[in-house]
Amino acid sequence: MNFIDTRTLVLTVPHWRLIAAGITCEQLAAVVDSDRVVDATPIAVDHGVTLGIRRREAQKLCADLEIVVDDEELSVRRFNSVVEALESVTPRIEITTGGRCSFPTRGPSRYFGGDQALARTVVEQTLKALSVMFETAEVPRYIYPKIGVADSRFVAALAAASQTSSRIKIIAPGRSAAFLESFPVDVLASEESPLFGANDLVDVFRRLGLKRLGDISALPSEELLARFGSPGLLAQQLALGTDDRASLPHLISSVVLEESEIDPPTDRVDTAVFIAKAFADRICQRLAAEGLACVRILIEVETEHGEISSRLWRHERQFTPTDITDRVRWQLEGWWKSEMAPTGSLSLVRLVVDETIPDSGCQLGFWGEKTANDERAIRSFVRIQGLLGSDSVTVVQRGGGRRLVNIEQRVPFVAAKFDPNRVVALPESTVAPWPGQLLAPLPASVLPQAEKLEIVDSDGCLIGVSGRGHMERDPAYFQSETLGSHLIVGWGGPWFLEERWWDLTKKIRQARFQFLLANSMSHLCFIENGQWWLEASYE
């Protein structure tokens, strides 16, 4: 095995999601992703908003909280300006996600005269980029960049995240294990780790009494391998600071590269992304045939005027074709909107696989977990997403409320993390009684948008409803543009719905009625401000 210097610098800009969303620290705001708070301003934290709680709980803690939905694309795009500033330090910057990037320190460290000097230069450059972004000379303290330098990426990321007083933490060569010793095992499943999401493994470690990384590194590695398989061994390597990743020699038999001229050159990002999609599929197939998976990829695009945008992207686990296409889109859109925006049309797309790992594959669950069946279904949904756009495939997520449109919410399948065993209903603790809710049986079709209709008496005169919900006359006919005119053979109501009466702009006051028609169809309708609306049908 040939030795590769894996010493890495990791730069983290805290609260990047807030910065990307354009929120300053004086505001009371939080960023949510899939209904969970992922970032909050210091003021929001003072109100008790913590990371990981649900959107509704956060709103309960402070009612004026501004909620911003996380937009990874935007966050990566805005991070571009920081990366551009750092390119004067080193050309080999790998962007992990918005607000976090890393690069190998071997060359730059020698050039700048040691890790400490390098880190200081990086901080300076980042601050400069941030102050341009904020248009202030003084960058707020709480978004001061954090830097970690260590022998492996994982250790460097932990060093960047862990420090409190100083903004730069440098772990001397060979001191990784000592630094890691006192960390809790939970960091193994954190975002920075290649074992991201291995909560089960960490849980077992904790129950076995292995509370710190030091406990894991002290165990004989054969035993760990025997008991936990390759994740166990990887956990120990991480705990020892010998990152499994970059020390692996490149196993690819030949350079995996896909490139193509775009003819005629295009101005549309979509066209280039579409071409990249085919490349990404081919690359992943080729690597899979060799039992490899891509963790770092170089994306290069060129315009007809010779301008080049070239970026390295790293994935914590492994790139799927969709991940690669996303990166291409982010890079192009970032480039388009930056100051160095290209003047010509795109003429070339190139993807080069830069680093690979052996593909450990995915063990399908025996009971209760993902099965082959689910994999197949998810694959066809992903295919449709590629065809129609990422929010074309939706799943049901139950919301709270009185009106059917509030209860029946759909979220894109991507946002539901493709989890086939997710819980659709609200958790018990947040199920509030909603007085005025409809009783079972509920209508089988709910119109996404209520439709206008008319309820008339036998003379054809429109019927109104009094303030107490009494019909002025007996309803005889139900008239709608889409459903036609039908005789009413039964009706019930009113059921009142009054929401947010304290807010003049958002208040709702409706009287709901059920109508049974002569064609044995029945509908749920409501009247608001003298206008009848069709809300749902009992089909």
Add this chain to the structure above:
Amino acid sequence: MQNAPAWLSSLSDIPQASSPEILAQHRTFPVVDELAGLFTDGGIRQGSTIEVTGAAAVSLASALTIAVSHSGGWVAAVGLPMFGSSAASDLGIKLSRWAFIDHPGDQAGVVIHALTVGVDLILIGPDIRLRSDHGRKIVARMRERGASVITIGKADLCNLRPDLCLRVSQAAWTGIELGHGRLTSRKVEIERLGRGADSNLRRELVWLPDGEGRLKTFGRRNKSVNLPRPSHRVSKPLVGIDELMSQAS
């Protein structure tokens, strides 16, 4: 080879000696007991097309997916943006196994074709139209992969030929009158017409939904009336739904 029967002289005889027990077309998707009477095989035949029409078509089509969603299968609904998920979960459907493609636009054919690979049941909404070549391709793929399609509304509109037609011939709500009461439950009579082995008319009476929004057999369990009756009997008009109700109560 020592244990092989004497008459089995060579390996090439094996196919004649042992035919596969279950042919692909005889494999079925499970259906809840309340509706099993409508199916000759007691379940939805894999690769078949079912047409559901009538006043309670959406409820009936979703009721057909209850058992599949609970046994680990996947259901996809194409072109059903108005699907009422609360009613469906009251009916007993496990909604985490459902995915929706609300607006496939002019890509409906490609979308359904892609779904046949990974999904067990595909519900097609009433506004979806397919080109005839897409229809043929989809049917071929369904047979191959064993996925079944349920169309809400006429299957011909999607250029699919239904193997089984379920029609809600009568639907009667109870609990509501002119000016008082509310919709509480619906008695539904479902007629089945099919091809080949399913060509005889079958009827099933169910509560869809009952007072709690669930599916329930009406009267005795799995009571189904098989038609046509033997020819030596004097054909007499079908027992009306009202008569059956009065018998049951």
